[in-house]
Amino acid sequence: MTDEQWIKDILSTDDEDVKLSEKQIKIVEAAIQVFSEKGFSGASTSEIAKKAGVAEGTVFRHFKTKKELLLSIVTPTLAKIVAPFIAKDFVNSVFKDDYASFEDFLKVLIKNRFEFMKKRAPVIKIFLQEIAFHPEIKEEYIDALTTHVKVRVFQLVERFKDKNEIKEYPTETIIRFMTTTVVGFLIARFLILPNNEWDDDKEIEDTIELLLYGLKK
Structure with missing residues (x-):
């Protein structure tokens, strides 16, 4: 591009x-x-x-x-970047109902967001820097997430819980674990330590494994 x-x-x-x-x-x-x-x-x-x-x-x-x-710069990107789950192409490509497993869903989710952030890291950095200081940005972000994201993620997590693929934590707690783990990895990869020698495929695999099995040996 x-x-x-x-x-x-x-x-x-x-x-x-x-x-x-x-x-x-x-x-x-x-x-x-x-x-x-x-x-x-x-x-x-x-x-x-x-x-x-x-x-x-x-x-x-x-x-x-x-x-x-x-x-x-920031406000128009809410639907495409900051509330990244809102973008139609993202919703259509990630939030499907035919995943064979929770692991398959995580692979699609993380790889999709990885490629998205790879292209737009500078704007996401601006957003993260400014959201705490500009209420209008924060309000639009929260509204976008609750309107477009929460229901779809909630439904998928509930389905995998019903299939006994996820522990019986509260669904919102599971979503928080997923979000903080994935977002934390992407921020480290593209914003904090972008010049490190990253093995991206291995890091994505490890992130998925952490979400599936935790840190217990």
Whole structure:
């Protein structure tokens, strides 16, 4: 995927093409880099403008404030990235009812999210940095998760519990275990230690094994 198409993908909130000028694309791309490296408070519009190769006034012609620029990046991604389970392609490809086992479900889930985060790590980093400081981002995230994700995950976990493939923990506890384990692995892999020598296939296998069997020898 080209950088330009990647930016359009981020800013798109539906299936229609987004018509962005070359300057808008450069500004958003520069903002993603600067916000990702320095956070919202540490970033300046002058630095974003410099990296984009435009005058600072040009930034403000397209985005009235620095926060508007941040929200133009983060808010539209809730359906595609931050509430990653919401994206139609994700729901359709992961939340199916024909898994032979809980292990099969975990393999599809983790590999799907691995590839997704691999492509969009900088924007996810921005979101994680800013969610605690911008209530509107947090509210949309929580609403998106409860509306689109919870029911589907709950149903699948209940089905595997009925098949005696999962221990009789409360379903919400199981979902929390899954979420923290998978998200923790992805954050370490792409955001905290991206330059480590990772054996991705082995790490995915180990993550699945941990969820299936725990740490007991």
